[in-house]
Amino acid sequence: MTYAEVFRAEWGQVVATLIRVTGDWELAEECAQEACAAALERWPRDGIPAKPGAWLTTVARNRAIDWLRREAVGAAKLQEAAVLTQEPAPAYDVQDDRLRLIFTCCHPALAMEARVALTLRTLAGLSTAEIAKAFLVGETTMSKRLTRAKQKIRHAGIPYRVPPAHLLPERTPAVLAVLYLLFNEGYSDVVRSNLSTEAIRLARLLVQLMPDEPEAAGLLALMLFHDARRETRLAADGALITLDEQDRTRWDGVLITEAEALLDRTLQLGRPGPYQVQAAIAACHATARTATDTDWPQIAALYARLPQTPVVALNRVVAIGMADGPAVGLQLLEQLSTDYYLLPAVRADFLRRLSRRGEAAAAYREALELATTDGDRKYLAKRLAEVSVPS
Template identity: 85%
Template sequence: MTYADVFRAEWGQVVATLIRMIGDWELAEECTQEACAAALERWPRDGVPDKPGAWLTTTARNRAIDWLRREAVGAAKLQEVAAMTDEPPPAYDVPDDRLRLMFTCCHPALAMEARVALTLRTLAGLSTAEIARAFLVGETTMSKRLTRAKQKIQYAGIPYRVPPAHLLPERTPAVLAVLYLLFNEGYSDVSRSTLSQEGIRLARLLVELMPEEPEAAGLLALMLFHDSRRETRLSPDGVLITLDEQDRTRWNCELITEAEELLDRTLQRHMPGPYQVQAAIAACHAIARTAADTDWPQIAALYGQLPQTPVVALNRAVALGMADGPGVGLALVDQLATGSLAGYHLLPAARADFLRRLNRRTEAVAAYTEAIELATTDADRKYLQKRLVQVSVQS
């Protein structure tokens, strides 16, 4: 494990501990960054400590004490921070530190997007640019939204503490969204697969905590369906392998079975919510023995049941193109080209694939080139470059 991996794993806990004590988000993040910088200086010489999280917390705490002294902040606040220890926090209804802190951050006084973005930044250590990509907005826009959310917490005196059990449900949708985006970040970038595994771990805990919450079960099922294909998604040289080309005999049958059981139980008792619908879509892929057996009309119908966000609309267009032909898919994709998906590499990638299937090679080359320029991971770029070479040779 690299130093960066350690920092990413411990970031959320260290920042959250400081926020709890000093009530200042910006200072907490700054002191944590300084602690990581100090680790880069000392650990190569002294070795990684047995408890790196405790080392980082202590170092960040000391930075905060120094800052408070310099700024002559009230003596009571300084005494409170100086008294911090590495002892575990008291037990709450939420059984896991990281999950507990997510419920703490997802305060209903903030807008839903602000809750999710702030939690991803604070606890998952995602960069502002990564969070901006998840919400399909510019980095500057997301930076301003995060700043406003932190200011609202500070000015309104929103307490940084875990809510009692009866108030957890009002924060659950935001926590589910955080886990969903956390998993997606690790799933889309295989170099950060620890994020997807952490998302699964926390989703399992949430299902145990709220066994009657259908969307928690639906989200876990969705994650497990996707994770069942993890070992087949990349070639040995790091090129993305698309769903239709994956070796289905290597999919993890145990995870698929677990996901199916979760989905069946929750669908029998509840009207499906968005995560359950997405899990049902993933199930359509999981049960198809070959790519040709995929029930694309059913998948397109399921996408139609979801809130029609730009990404959902793109996925539905692809599914309809697979069900009704590439001409239909291309027309639908072209209708999305002027919306908020501009700059999203999967839009020109989908367009390129339909053009390739329609034998419009010159246009496909241009679309693949655009997708490569916008792609954010090496695996995606390598796959798109491979397709570009193929259509270039044939055109």
């Protein structure tokens, strides 16, 4: 494991613990960064410690004590430093500061986007630029939002804790949104795959914490279905492998079985929500023996039950096109009004299946210009090459 991978894996825990013991978000992040810098100085010489998270947290905590003493302008700061000095070492494997951090960030006093962005910055260690890209806003705008969110938490005296049971429902949608974004960030980026693992771990904790909340279990099932296919999503050169071409014998059957059981129990509660519906769609793919066995009419019907965002609408058209033929899908595609980057890729696929190679090539070129990941670009370039070769 490289130093960068260690830092990514431990960042959320270090920052969350520092926030708990100092109550200062900016100080926690700054001291965590200093601890990582100290590690880069010492670890090449001494080796990575057996418990790197404990090492980083201890160093960061000592930096916080030094800062409080150095910046002390009165008895209050000195007393704060004294209390921090006497604070016992954190119980790394008992108390889950990261779960506390999620619920603190998802306080209803904060706007939804601020809740999600703040958690991704503080818990996952994503840069402001990365979060800004995810929200389709400028980096300066996102930086201001994060600063305002931290100030609001501090000025409002929002407690750093998992709230009591009667307050959980009002924060649940934001918490689930955070976990799903965290999962997707790691699922789409091999370098950040630890984020998906962390999202699943936190989702399991959330299900234990809220056993009667069906959407929490639905989200966990959804992530498990997706994670079961992780090893088959990319080719050796990093190109995306679509569902119909993935080696299903390599899918993780243990995860799929767990997800199925979880989804079945959840649906019995009789309160279906978007995450449960998405998990049911993922189940249709996961349980089909081959791509041709996939129940596309059922998938199209399930997509119709979701809020019709541009992504959902496009996926529904794909499902209908797979069920009723590419000509039907192409006709429905023309009715969509969206600048979602995958739209020309879907159009290209329908045209390819209709043997309209010239038009398909043009659509693949358009999609290639809009693609945002290396995996997508390599896949689209491969398809473009296929339709560009004379019949």
